[in-house]
Amino acid sequence: xxxxxxxxEKIKVALEGRSYDIFIGDGLIENAAQFISPxxxxxxxxxxxxxDVATHHLExxxxxxxxxxxxxxxKILRPGEGTKSFASLxxxxxxxxxxxxxxxxxIIALGGGVIGDLTGFAAAILKRGTRFVQIPTTLLAQVxxxxxxxxxxxxxxxKNLIGAFHQPDLVLADTRALSTLPRRQLLAGFAEIIKYGAxxxxxxxxxxxxxxxxxxxxKPEAITHAVKRSCEMKAEIxxxxxxxAGDRALLNLGHTFAHAFEALxxxxxxxxxxxxxxxxxxxxxxxxxxxxxxxAEDASRVSTLIxxxxxxxxxxxxxxxxxxxxxxVMGQDKKVVAGTMRFILARQIGExxxxxxxxxxxxxxxxxxxxxxx
Ligand code: NAD
Numbered sequence: 001x002x003x004x005x006x007x008x009e010k011i012k013v014a015l016e017g018r019s020y021d022i023f024i025g026d027g028l029i030e031n032a033a034q035f036i037s038p039x040x041x042x043x044x045x046x047x048x049x050x051x052d053v054a055t056h057h058l059e060x061x062x063x064x065x066x067x068x069x070x071x072x073x074x075k076i077l078r079p080g081e082g083t084k085s086f087a088s089l090x091x092x093x094x095x096x097x098x099x100x101x102x103x104x105x106x107i108i109a110l111g112g113g114v115i116g117d118l119t120g121f122a123a124a125i126l127k128r129g130t131r132f133v134q135i136p137t138t139l140l141a142q143v144x145x146x147x148x149x150x151x152x153x154x155x156x157x158x159k160n161l162i163g164a165f166h167q168p169d170l171v172l173a174d175t176r177a178l179s180t181l182p183r184r185q186l187l188a189g190f191a192e193i194i195k196y197g198a199x200x201x202x203x204x205x206x207x208x209x210x211x212x213x214x215x216x217x218x219k220p221e222a223i224t225h226a227v228k229r230s231c232e233m234k235a236e237i238x239x240x241x242x243x244x245a246g247d248r249a250l251l252n253l254g255h256t257f258a259h260a261f262e263a264l265x266x267x268x269x270x271x272x273x274x275x276x277x278x279x280x281x282x283x284x285x286x287x288x289x290x291x292x293x294x295x296a297e298d299a300s301r302v303s304t305l306i307x308x309x310x311x312x313x314x315x316x317x318x319x320x321x322x323x324x325x326x327x328x329v330m331g332q333d334k335k336v337v338a339g340t341m342r343f344i345l346a347r348q349i350g351e352x353x354x355x356x357x358x359x360x361x362x363x364x365x366x367x368x369x370x371x372x373x374x
Contacts, residue, residue, distance in 0.1 A: 006031045009228045013147065013235040015242060018167045022147060022235065024227050026220060028174035029060050029110075029135060033068035035172060036133060041104045043070045048092060048119045049110040050079040053137050056180040061110055061135065073099055077115070081267060084118050084153045086162075092122045096130075103127045106169065112138035112185075113145035117163070120151030124166030134171045138181055139189020140274055142173040143196075143230035148238040148248075158332075159259075159267060165243060173231070175223045183216075187310055188274025190216060191281070193226050194309075196233045198281055198302055199253045202350030204229050209301070212309050250352050253344040254280030260329040264321060271318055278311035279318065287358070287366055288345040298349045315371040323364050323372040330363075 008025030023035060036045065045065055049058055054076045065072045075095050077083045096107065107130060109119035116134050123132035134146035152163020178186065193215065197205030207225075208215070214222035234251070241248040257280035258273070265271040282303040289299035307313040315321060330341060341363070345355045368374055 004034050006034065009224060011228065011231050011235050013167070014239045015167060018149075020167060020169050020171070022171040022173060022231050024142075024173045024175065024224055024231065026174070026176045026224070028172045029057055029177060030064055030174075032061055032135065032172060033064045033070060035170060036065065036106060036108070037068045037070060039106060039131075039133075039169060040070065041102075043068075045070050045072050045106055045108055046096060046099060046101055047072060047074040047108045047110050048077065048115060048122075049074065050077050050083065050112075050115055052079040053111040053115070057110060057137060057177055061108070077118075079114070081114060081154065084114050086153060086155065088118055089122055089153055092118065093126055096122065096126055101126065101130060103130050105130065107132040108135060109133070109146075109168075110135045110137065111141070112136065113141045116141050116146050117151050117160070118153060120149070120166055120168065121153060121163055124151055124164040129166065131169045132166075134168045136171065136173055137177040139178055139186050139227075140192055141189075142175075142178075142227050143189060144192045144234065144251075146171050146173070147231055147234045149242070154267075159262075171231075173227055175218070175220070175227060178218055178223065184272065185274075186216060186218075188272040190309060191274040191278035191306070191311055193230050194302075194305060195251070195253050195277060195281060196230045198285070198346065198349055199250050199344070199352040200233055200237075200350055201229070202348070204233075205301075205305075205349050209305055212305065216309065249342070249354055250344055253346075253352050254278070254282075254284050256280065256330055256341065256343055257283045257326075260326045261318065261321070263329045264325060265319070275312055275318070278306045279313060279315070282306050282313040283315075283370060284344060285346055285349075286370060287343070288347070290366060290369070291345070291357075294346050294348050298346070301349060321372050323367040323374060326367055326372060327360055327363055 008023045011022045109116045123130045136142045136146035149165045149167035152160045215226045254277045258276035261276045285299040285302040288294040303313040346352045
């Protein structure tokens with residue numbers, strides 16, 4: 001990749017034979033061929049996207065590739081979580097086989113986490129592993145799901161239960177694409193950005209307290225810095241622990257609570273994943289405060305930032321929940337190991353750790369003190 005003319009930030013995900021670059025910048029979709037063309041063994045590409053993303057960004061991507069004399073075929077799927085299914089996976093794999101895609105070819109995921117997770121999984125299993133490029137178009141996908149190689153689909157037993165680790169060969173995070181994203185989706189992605197500061201970088205958290213509105217307002221310098229710092233942190237953690245045997249679990253800060261709220265609200269529009277994570281993070285810091293692990297001031301700073309930016313920081317903000325219902329769902333979480341619930345707690349902002357010391361009794365009184373019903 002010697003001929004990149006557009007200005008962008010670059011981060012490397014260092015994984016020996018599976019290393020790749022993440023580029024972050026304004027206008028990367030319009031210039032995608034500059035990055036993708038040198039990677040191709042033959043001038044052909046296959047794009048998978050959804051109809052919402054296609055309306056705004058597909059033509060721009062196709063134009064860039066076609067101007068570089070690359071033949072392009074595309075598949076447009078229905079937007080929404082329902083697309084991360086066996087049915088869509090079959091559809092996509094059949095299509096790619098009909099198109100005679102070879103292992104050395106490149107498949108492009110253009111969209112949010114749903115398209116990225118599904119396409120990545122199709123790439124993982126097609127001919128036992130095909131190359132793919134992530135072009136994330138939601139803030140959540142740019143700072144989280146497009147990086148790190150977790151791919152998969154949902155099944156009746158739960159979310160993300162069938163999948164594979166399959167790293168992309170390149171990630172192009174075009175901050176311009178975020179201008180068409182609904183505000184609620186933007187805020188949901190911002191929750192994941194707060195997470196990086198809260199779990200591992202105190203000064204980034206402080207920066208977000210000061211510049212959060214500029215990030216949400218998509219001010220170029222602010223959004224680029226926020227996406228870059230988040231990707232850097234995710235890249236570092238993934239490089240240390242690709243398969244979540246240790247440190248990578250810290251990225252689940254707030255997620256044990258979040259998954260319980262998502263499960264009880266039906267994984268739908270009533271509560272977006274990022275909204276649930278925001279509330280879950282506020283609660284993880286409150287629990288840390290109650291256990292005398294972190295200061296009341298730090299817990300309050302986390303809730304205040306979440307609330308001020310327009311995300312839920314209190315249970316009442318999203319509805320009424322029974323403490324035992326929440327605990328039951330938490331017991332079925334993927335993060336339960338040998339029957340012990342693992343929580344990500346914090347000693348301060350920027351210093352999260354994995355705890356196995358939260359018993360169901362303690363959890364129950366905490367949830368009730370936070371507003372869950374008895
Ligand atoms: P999404 O992919 O459903 O996108 C949200 C909505 O925004 C969709 O309707 C989509 O069509 C639309 N959209 C996307 N980009 C747009 C744009 N630029 N302009 C206008 N509309 C646009 O949701 P998401 O929040 O990006 O991803 C959620 C998924 O990500 C979940 O399935 C979750 O499990 C997964 N996830 C995966 C990882 C991972 O490590 N693989 C991490 C976090 C979340």
